[in-house]
Amino acid sequence: MYEPPSPPPAGGSRDPVPQRRRSGGQELRLTHADRDTAVETLRECYAAGQLDEDEFEERLGLAINAKFPSELEPLLTDLVPSQQRKVGRIASDKEDKEKEGPRSASDRMHASLGHFSGYFTFIGPLLLLATSRDVSPFVRRHLTEALNYQITVAVASIAAMALGFLILPLVLWGFMMLGWMFMPAVAGITALMGGEMRYLFTWRPVRDKSEQGA
Numbered sequence: 283m284y285e286p287p288s289p290p291p292a293g294g295s296r297d298p299v300p301q302r303r304r305s306g307g308q309e310l311r312l313t314h315a316d317r318d319t320a321v322e323t324l325r326e327c328y329a330a331g332q333l334d335e336d337e338f339e340e341r342l343g344l345a346i347n348a349k350f351p352s353e354l355e356p357l358l359t360d361l362v363p364s365q366q367r368k369v370g371r372i373a374s375d376k377e378d379k380e381k382e383g384p385r386s387a388s389d390r391m392h393a394s395l396g397h398f399s400g401y402f403t404f405i406g407p408l409l410l411l412a413t414s415r416d417v418s419p420f421v422r423r424h425l426t427e428a429l430n431y432q433i434t435v436a437v438a439s440i441a442a443m444a445l446g447f448l449i450l451p452l453v454l455w456g457f458m459m460l461g462w463m464f465m466p467a468v469a470g471i472t473a474l475m476g477g478e479m480r481y482l483f484t485w486r487p488v489r490d491k492s493e494q495g496a
Contacts, residue, residue: 309350320345320354327361385420385476392417393424393473400466404432411488419490424473426490428466431481433488435462 324345328338341357348354385393392414399406407428414425435458442455469479 309352311349312351312354316351316354317345317348320348320358323358323361332361385418389418389421390474390476393421394470396421396425396428397466397470397473397479400428400432404429404436407432423490424469424479426488427479427481427484428469430486430488431465431469431484434481434483434485435459437485 321342324333324338324341327333328335333341345354345357348357392410396407396410399410407425411422411425411429414421417425438455438458442451445451465481469481472479
């Protein structure tokens with residue numbers, strides 16, 4: 283008999299320890315989202331000092347290769363209280379974004395410009411972020427995300443040139459540049475429509491004020 287998955291807890295965040303969903307008497311396999319949540323939990327706990335480096339690396343490897351919820355339980359059950367605090371923070375951040383209300387046309391244009399300015403390398407979003415004072419949180423989030431993406435592309439390009447004698451780095455760099463050709467445009471259009479944007483595979487050395495306070 284089919285048992286539907288348990289609903290997420292209050293606040294809309296996923297449980298860091300997935301419930302044992304069953305179908306036909308068998309435990310259902312983990313989803314990518316389940317593993318991603320577990321990995322993020324371990325990283326948070328390592329940063330908070332709950333795990334030392336050896337424990338973190340061991341648990342991280344087991345979490346990435348886990349196939350069923352029962353395999354994640356011993357990795358996370360002693361760390362859940364820390365994650366519960368994170369759940370509250372995520373819910374609060376979501377509420378704060380909802381309280382911002384409709385995005386003004388000027389805010390949407392400003393945020394969109396931040397992404398399109400990335401076609402002039404990271405200098406574009408960096409200048410906009412440095413000269414944009416008293417802007418809305420919506421604009422600052424987009425400018426910060428655009429800057430982090432362009433920094434990632436710049437660092438990867440330098441690394442690819444340094445390792446130019448190897449084929450694989452050049453191939454990966456080629457794929458990255460292919461994405462760079464259209465991703466800022468996608469992000470710019472998303473911002474223009476009032477949406478949020480998070481680039482994939484992006485290093486984020488620059489933190490938004492809301493993230494620094496988290």
